[in-house]
Amino acid sequence: MTSERRPLEPWRPTREQLEAARGATVPDVIAPGLRVLFVGINPGLYTAAVGHHFARPGNRFWKALYAGRFTDRLLSPFDERELLDRGVGITNLVGRATAAASELTGDELRAGAATLERKVMRHRPAIVAFVGIGAYRTAFGRPRAAVGPRSETIAGARVWVLPNPSGLNANHQLPELGRLFRSLRDEAFRRT
Numbered sequence: 137m138t139s140e141r142r143p144l145e146p147w148r149p150t151r152e153q154l155e156a157a158r159g160a161t162v163p164d165v166i167a168p169g170l171r172v173l174f175v176g177i178n179p180g181l182y183t184a185a186v187g188h189h190f191a192r193p194g195n196r197f198w199k200a201l202y203a204g205r206f207t208d209r210l211l212s213p214f215d216e217r218e219l220l221d222r223g224v225g226i227t228n229l230v231g232r233a234t235a236a237a238s239e240l241t242g243d244e245l246r247a248g249a250a251t252l253e254r255k256v257m258r259h260r261p262a263i264v265a266f267v268g269i270g271a272y273r274t275a276f277g278r279p280r281a282a283v284g285p286r287s288e289t290i291a292g293a294r295v296w297v298l299p300n301p302s303g304l305n306a307n308h309q310l311p312e313l314g315r316l317f318r319s320l321r322d323e324a325f326r327r328t
Contacts, residue, residue: 146214149185157184161231165189165216166259171223171324172206173261173293175252177230177237177271177300184233188213189226194303196310197267203310204317223325227255229266229275237271237300245275256291263324265296272297283316285323296320 149157162179174197182192190197191213202210206224219225229248230240252275256264266272273281278288286295298316299308308316 146212147186149182153185154181157181157233158235160184160233162187162189162228162233164225164227164255165219166225166227166255167220168259169223170220170225170259170261172263172265172320173225173227173256173259175264175266176226176228177268178228178240178248179231179233181233181235183213186213188216189228190301192302195301196303196313197301199310200301200313200317203314204319204321206317206321225259225261227252229268229271237268240271242274245271246277249275253291256293260291261293263296263320264290264293265298265320267298268300269297270300284319294323296323 157179158181160179162184166173176189179189180192183189198211198213201207201224206222207219211218216226229252230244231248232244234240252264269281269283273279276288278286281297283297283299286297288295298320299313301313
């Protein structure tokens with residue numbers, strides 16, 4: 137008799153586990169033909185320690201995804217693989233985990249842009265949605281880029297730029313994040 141594998145339960149890393157996560161990576165949630173590929177800046181230590189995207193308590197990514205109607209219930213980072221069934225994936229510009237995105241260099245972000253372009257060529261998402269305007273500006277040399285849909289493409293995929301959903305980003309509150317995510321969702325899943 138085989139036992140059914142239970143989904144991973146949320147857990148909190150210890151201080152030692154957080155420190156050990158420096159430089160670690162988190163596997164992409166990606167598949168061919170996605171409607172939207174979300175691109176984070178890089179994993180934080182909490183995210184890397186637990187091995188799931190946007191995992192730090194206080195990060196509003198999952199709430200914004202729900203408010204934007206990408207999901208029919210509020211998912212946790214531990215449910216991230218369910219996104220693939222909804223035509224959504226997650227990756228990062230830079231793979232290595234840091235305590236803060238400010239620890240990344242411009243060269244790392246630009247190298248991440250080249251890596252991302254190869255992923256987009258391989259997996260062909262319809263839209264690439266960056267969650268972090270500053271990182272997008274640096275990585276792609278677009279210092280005046282604004283939030284919303286962009287005219288440029290990456291390997292044929294349309295580009296959107298969204299605010300960083302970190303709880304530390306007080307410039308954009310959850311209702312606004314939900315509205316922006318909903319606009320993206322409406323475009324991504326529009327019947328053509």
